[in-house]
Amino acid sequence: MRLKKDQKAQAILQAAIKMFAEKGYHQTKITEIADTANVAHGTVYTYFKNKEDLLYNMISKLWQELSLTLEEISNNANLDPLQKVQKMVDAVFDVFTSDSRLGLVVIKEHNQLRKKGMDASVGEYEHLLNSFSHTFEQGVAEGFFDPTIDPDTFLHFVFGGLSQLIHRWANDPRSLNIQKVKEQSKYFVQQSLIKG
Amino acid sequence: MRLKKDQKAQAILQAAIKMFAEKGYHQTKITEIADTANVAHGTVYTYFKNKEDLLYNMISKLWQELSLTLEEISNNANLDPLQKVQKMVDAVFDVFTSDSRLGLVVIKEHNQLRKKGMDASVGEYEHLLNSFSHTFEQGVAEGFFDPTIDPDTFLHFVFGGLSQLIHRWANDPRSLNIQKVKEQSKYFVQQSLIKG
Amino acid sequence: MRLKKDQKAQAILQAAIKMFAEKGYHQTKITEIADTANVAHGTVYTYFKNKEDLLYNMISKLWQELSLTLEEISNNANLDPLQKVQKMVDAVFDVFTSDSRLGLVVIKEHNQLRKKGMDASVGEYEHLLNSFSHTFEQGVAEGFFDPTIDPDTFLHFVFGGLSQLIHRWANDPRSLNIQKVKEQSKYFVQQSLIKG
Amino acid sequence: MRLKKDQKAQAILQAAIKMFAEKGYHQTKITEIADTANVAHGTVYTYFKNKEDLLYNMISKLWQELSLTLEEISNNANLDPLQKVQKMVDAVFDVFTSDSRLGLVVIKEHNQLRKKGMDASVGEYEHLLNSFSHTFEQGVAEGFFDPTIDPDTFLHFVFGGLSQLIHRWANDPRSLNIQKVKEQSKYFVQQSLIKG
DNA sequence: TATGAATGAGGATTCATTCAT
DNA sequence: AATGAATGAATCCTCATTCAT
Numbered sequence A, B, C, D: 001m002r003l004k005k006d007q008k009a010q011a012i013l014q015a016a017i018k019m020f021a022e023k024g025y026h027q028t029k030i031t032e033i034a035d036t037a038n039v040a041h042g043t044v045y046t047y048f049k050n051k052e053d054l055l056y057n058m059i060s061k062l063w064q065e066l067s068l069t070l071e072e073i074s075n076n077a078n079l080d081p082l083q084k085v086q087k088m089v090d091a092v093f094d095v096f097t098s099d100s101r102l103g104l105v106v107i108k109e110h111n112q113l114r115k116k117g118m119d120a121s122v123g124e125y126e127h128l129l130n131s132f133s134h135t136f137e138q139g140v141a142e143g144f145f146d147p148t149i150d151p152d153t154f155l156h157f158v159f160g161g162l163s164q165l166i167h168r169w170a171n172d173p174r175s176l177n178i179q180k181v182k183e184q185s186k187y188f189v190q191q192s193l194i195k196g
Numbered sequence E: 001t002a003t004g005a006a007t008g009a010g011g012a013t014t015c016a017t018t019c020a021t
Numbered sequence F: 001a002a003t004g005a006a007t008g009a010a011t012c013c014t015c016a017t018t019c020a021t
Helices: A002-023 A030-036 A041-047 A051-075 A081-098 A100-115 A121-141 A151-171 A178-193 B002-023 B030-036 B041-047 B051-075 B081-098 B100-115 B121-141 B151-171 B178-193 C002-023 C030-036 C041-047 C051-075 C081-098 C100-115 C121-141 C151-171 C178-193 D002-023 D030-037 D041-047 D051-075 D081-098 D100-115 D121-141 D151-171 D178-193
Strands: none
Touching: A002 A030, A002 A041, A002 A051, A002 A100, A030 A041, A051 A081, A051 A100, A051 A121, A081 A100, A081 A121, A081 A151, A081 A178, A100 A151, A121 A151, A151 A178, A151 B151, A151 B178, A178 B151, A178 B178, B002 B030, B002 B041, B002 B051, B002 B100, B030 B041, B051 B081, B051 B100, B051 B121, B081 B100, B081 B121, B081 B151, B081 B178, B100 B151, B121 B151, B151 B178, C002 C030, C002 C041, C002 C051, C002 C100, C030 C041, C051 C081, C051 C100, C051 C121, C081 C100, C081 C121, C081 C151, C081 C178, C100 C151, C121 C151, C151 C178, C151 D151, C151 D178, C178 D151, C178 D178, D002 D030, D002 D041, D002 D051, D002 D100, D030 D041, D051 D081, D051 D100, D051 D121, D081 D100, D081 D121, D081 D151, D081 D178, D100 D151, D121 D151, D151 D178
């Protein structure tokens, strides 16, 4: 029973991801999500508070996943700071491209939540920032990274860059070779970080 | 008469920029724009076809401006490729921060048009891409830039990074020192481009 | 459930007939129809695509009814051609006066649909025409009717005449004795048809 | 100056007739009429009180013309009652088909005015009715016409029949031979009127 | 008189959400 | 839990009419 319940919620969430990615949040009707999930539209409200809650759920899910992964990387004693940063970039790509539609939704509609002060990512984002900052400081202390770089600025810059690339790719996967893009991105990051 | 007409259209456009930046496209009512511009809501339709046309106008205006500036930089024979790229980054910051609200709208709502195939920027964006690609190739030929870099990927990456930073700043100007951010951005770009 | 559903649709349709007859199609607001039917205005759109669809439904319903009746008369072997025509006139009166308001709407607003190419009646009208033409030809063949009459012209003439009378009556039932009008009409038709 | 003024009013009225006939009253915008008449749309209000006044003008104009003609026929001592009626039918056809578009407007949009109690035709229609009634009574008195006929009913019947035929013809002039239709109509009228 | 920018009343339609079954 | 009929707030856009120039 418990399992079944989750399955239906999952089906609805997946349907919402699909539709939000294809048509955008505002252009997607609850009815379309319900149809895609093969349930009555009233059922959506059994599992989710409202339309925005669907968005909240999928976005925070991805953020949590990413935040957790970055933390693990940050705490991995077997990696040097540069390796950690490289792995972090990999992780961002992996999370966003594992479900390209979900990634697209997060990138496209994240502002939607921000406006309403429902920003689920605030907490997760700080978490993520901390993981990176920690790694960056470690890198500076160990003489790997350029100490004149502001980690906050750098993080936003890189995150923006990766988002843009992933967004392009998700919209038209054939226009970009995602593996090459990933390698190039890691290279940009490395070049920017290491001491000139 | 002609001047007056343009003035009213400008007032409405400015009001729309203000409201779209503050509340987002979908959350802004035509009535609010009209109120802000001190005209009756019907007047909006005297100057603009519909709500989306307002967005189209402001976005394409900024894109055109940027596209033109980048082309000029690209064609400036007095600058070496690295200087050109630095100036291009400056130009992006300048355009997007000259009217922080307009910049915010463009970054936030650009997808809105993309969906409808009204993407005014497609043409301008290609133009912009060409200006950069040209400069990049020149830089490679003259031995300044790393030839393994894909200019397309790099451009998207940098553009994404800059967008993200500007977006953060425009939402809360006190959270970031825009001049420092600009300098840092140029540094990242330079580090990524020049031969390791 | 099925029954209930139809009942509500019927209530809305009846309300629309009432309002369209009283105020005309363009002067009637959806809200008025909904109020008259004691439902929320949104409910109208649960059962009908839009305002025009309401008109379409009521008009095509009456046309179908009439078309069917005329066909039955036409095929009735127990009647001679003149009797058939007389019965046809009766049928027109009966259909249009059974719900005087519906009749009024059909006569008043039929053009509304015609403009949009939604003319449901085109098919039914041809059907009706055929029933009459068939009867007319039979009448000519059997020597009852004047062969110099063009059945098409005659049909339009009679239909126009009946419409006008019914229209007058429906607008102000006390101004005309509908039974007398019916008898007179049948007399005109008979006089026009039979051989001079 | 006086002439010029009338010319402009005429141009606007003609434009309105054209547009109302083509698109119907509600579907025609003042701007379209003004464009067709090659004046600014504000100018329409210099010559006509409002949109409905345009309709009123064209309709009452035609009614007056017809009313006058019928009166002349009615008073013509050189014609017997049957000849008068025949001429009256001719007159109806002539008036309505002289400007087929105006005829169409009158037939299509006459109700529009009736609703608002602006029925310009009330006076003229009574006039017209009187002309016919007078002729009919003369015909009965002189033994030409069937005294059991109610002239009111007959008039409405005939007027409806003629309207319908003219309407069909005006909408698609090639579908009906108007001269034949006229002759047939006169025949129907004659057959209905004369003593069985 | 002529113009056309400005007005704003007016109304159709959508769709997220509720709730009786 | 599941359904989907019912709701009505929300808002865009139209266009007849006015009036300052």
